[in-house]
Amino acid sequence: MLAEALRAANIRGIRDTVPSFCSLAVHYDPLVLLDDAKGHAAYEVLSGRLTEIVSRVSDVVPKPARTIEIPVCYGGEYGEDIGTLSAAHGLSEPDVIELHSAATYFVGMLGFAPGFPYLAGLDEQLVTPRRATPRPRVPRGSVAIGGEHTGIYPLELPGGWHLIGRTPLTLFDPSRDPPSLLAAGDQVRFVPIAPADFDVLLAEAPWP
Amino acid sequence: MALNIIRAGILSTVQDLGRWGFQRFGVPVGGAMDEFSYRLANVLVGNNEADAAVEITLSGPAFTLSADTLLAVCGGDFEPRVNDERLPRARPVLVKSGAKVDFGRCRRGCRAYLAVSGGFQVEPVMGSRSTFLRGGFGGYQGRALKRGDVLETGETDVTLYPSLRKRLEAGDAAFANPSWAATERVELLAPGPYVIRFTRGKHWDCFDEDALAQFQIGEYRVGTNSDRQGYRLVGPPMPLKVPLDLISEGVTFGTIQVPPDGEPIVLMASRQTTGGYPRLGEVISADLPLLAQLPPGAEMKFQQVTLDQAHALLLEREKDLARMRQAVQLQARQ
Numbered sequence: 001m002l003a004e005a006l007r008a009a010n011i012r013g014i015r016d017t018v019p020s021f022c023s024l025a026v027h028y029d030p031l032v033l034l035d036d037a038k039g040h041a042a043y044e045v046l047s048g049r050l051t052e053i054v055s056r057v058s059d060v061v062p063k064p065a066r067t068i069e070i071p072v073c074y075g076g077e078y079g080e081d082i083g084t085l086s087a088a089h090g091l092s093e094p095d096v097i098e099l100h101s102a103a104t105y106f107v108g109m110l111g112f113a114p115g116f117p118y119l120a121g122l123d124e125q126l127v128t129p130r131r132a133t134p135r136p137r138v139p140r141g142s143v144a145i146g147g148e149h150t151g152i153y154p155l156e157l158p159g160g161w162h163l164i165g166r167t168p169l170t171l172f173d174p175s176r177d178p179p180s181l182l183a184a185g186d187q188v189r190f191v192p193i194a195p196a197d198f199d200v201l202l203a204e205a206p207w208p
Numbered sequence: 209m210a211l212n213i214i215r216a217g218i219l220s221t222v223q224d225l226g227r228w229g230f231q232r233f234g235v236p237v238g239g240a241m242d243e244f245s246y247r248l249a250n251v252l253v254g255n256n257e258a259d260a261a262v263e264i265t266l267s268g269p270a271f272t273l274s275a276d277t278l279l280a281v282c283g284g285d286f287e288p289r290v291n292d293e294r295l296p297r298a299r300p301v302l303v304k305s306g307a308k309v310d311f312g313r314c315r316r317g318c319r320a321y322l323a324v325s326g327g328f329q330v331e332p333v334m335g336s337r338s339t340f341l342r343g344g345f346g347g348y349q350g351r352a353l354k355r356g357d358v359l360e361t362g363e364t365d366v367t368l369y370p371s372l373r374k375r376l377e378a379g380d381a382a383f384a385n386p387s388w389a390a391t392e393r394v395e396l397l398a399p400g401p402y403v404i405r406f407t408r409g410k411h412w413d414c415f416d417e418d419a420l421a422q423f424q425i426g427e428y429r430v431g432t433n434s435d436r437q438g439y440r441l442v443g444p445p446m447p448l449k450v451p452l453d454l455i456s457e458g459v460t461f462g463t464i465q466v467p468p469d470g471e472p473i474v475l476m477a478s479r480q481t482t483g484g485y486p487r488l489g490e491v492i493s494a495d496l497p498l499l500a501q502l503p504p505g506a507e508m509k510f511q512q513v514t515l516d517q518a519h520a521l522l523l524e525r526e527k528d529l530a531r532m533r534q535a536v537q538l539q540a541r542q
Contacts (some may be wrong), residue, residue: 003232018231018458020482025458027231030493030519031526043515110234111456111482114343118456155343172233174333174345180233 003184005057011049012036019184020109021120026050065106067187070152072101072143073198074165081131081162085145089125096164097192099123105150107186115154115172115180119188122150134160140207141166143190154180165190168202175208209275209326209364213357217311219265222328222347222359223477225258227336231458231481238338238346241436241477241500242319244525245283248390249323251533252280252300254368254540259327260337262353264320266503268311269353275305276376278325278364282392284317284501290383299389300540302372307382317396317501326362340478341436368540386539390532395498400507401427405495407515409464409487411454416447423488424510428472432504436478439499441508445470446488456484462491462499474499492518494525 003019006026013032018025026046033042074097075082086096105119112118127148138144138159143152146161153159154171171181182188193201223246226239240246240263247257262269268286281288281297288295288311290303303309311320330337330348339347348359366373375384395402412420428443446466459465463475465485474491475483477500491499492513502508513521 015228016231018481020457021455023457027460030522034519034523041516042519109456109482110232112234112480114233114235116234178233179230179235179334184232
């Protein structure tokens with residue numbers, strides 16, 4: 001991917017690259033660039049180099065994305081909005097679980113909070129506008145639907161998405177390298193689990 | 209060597225230049241709001257400019273020192289005191305072990321930076337000592353300072369400012385300082401409205417033309433619900449020509465975005481990594497330190513510049529800092 005190619009190019013002055021669904025933000029330090037550009041306009045010099053890298057990358061076939069399986073305990077106390085969400089679409093709760101766990105999702109970007117994935121590929125029947133009033137606290141690990149995306153809350157956070165389940169996995173750990181379980185470009189599948197499995201998995205790999 | 213916190217103040221946090229390189233995982237950069245004052249405070253005590261300092265907000269902390277400590281305070285004016293004497297700002301001050309340093313309320317600006325020789329010793333997380341409050345990591349245990357905290361400092365470099373050391377040892381004073389001071393920002397000395405310069409944003413042309421004209425002549429006030437994450441601006445609203453449905457993408461320190469209510473928000477140090485609102489402009493890096501010092505209620509005006517001008521202004525500020533660094537290094541030998 002372009003973000004990887006840019007990191008590999010290791011251009012002096014680039015401080016950060018942030019991929020999103022259809023763009024890549026490049027954070028640069030103008031002082032380093034001005035120094036290297038020797039009197040030329042720093043932005044133009046950097047744009048020139050980026051354009052050149054972009055033209056090379058488009059010829060490269062992207063390597064197959066990772067597919068990461070996320071165990072989810074759906075409904076009940078784990079996903080308290082699953083009832084209202086299924087009713088709103090004229091579906092049963094098992095239908096919602098079936099539709100949500102049958103799809104393969106694409107991590108379009110991480111944002112909003114550390115390790116929070118915006119997942120594309122939600123079945124049209126599950127597309128639901130965000131809640132009118134966000135919750136002040138969404139439990140850590142909540143799997144939720146917001147608009148045409150589904151996502152996972154890596155930490156306890158305020159949030160306006162509809163909660164349909166919860167994963168025991170640790171999505172984000174500052175002491176891990178990389179700190180985030182997921183990266184932009186990954187593929188994700190959800191695997192339904194029972195409450196007992198949730199407890200076992202959580203006991204095996206407790207949250208930091 | 210340590211600071212023993214007697215009173216924490218409204219929001220006192222350990223900060224540095226920020227947590228770069230992890231935005232692709234959704235991790236905010238954070239770091240000092242007023243990077244200039246933060247760096248200057250480090251320069252004055254002979255530190256690396258990226259050493260951790262304490263950012264003090266609106267109402268300051270009080271603490272005692274467990275050893276003789278070389279410190280400097282830059283940025284907003286809190287009229288700090290050592291025991292009962294005024295602590296001079298924007299210069300190195302050697303303070304005696306056991307002395308009590310007390311920051312009052314902020315009189316001018318909104319944030320001060322306290323640097324100590326050797327820096328504050330907290331464990332770096334993802335390469336940075338900055339506190340990320342919402343994520344609960346970095347800085348001092350991932351949170352703002354509280355009463356009773358013991359904030360470890362590095363070793364004060366005893367070869368710096370030998371004349372101050374002699375004076376402190378010879379007399380009964382609680383601290384010693386040179387008569388000179390570093391030149392701080394002068395803009396804050398004048399009353400507002402303060403001029404904040406910006407470059408056009410990605411969606412500039414999508415905004416209503418009359419509103420764009422108004423944006424550049426009207427005055428805005430820093431909203432009361434402004435914080436380290438963003439400044440909400442109260443002033444002429446900025447409607448779009450037609451509604452836009454945008455896909456989220458990367459944003460930065462200084463991005464001026466406009467949510468559907470039309471009231472601009474300037475993203476600050478603890479901004480999220482991505483945003484989906486239309487982007488009216490970007491506040492230039494050279495003016496972010498001034499903006500970061502404007503408290504809620506302060507008035508400001510926006511002035512448009514080109515990207516090349518913005519780069520030149522940043523370079524100028526950097527040269528100022530470099531000159532001060534050189535001058536300070538000479539003084540530190542005396």
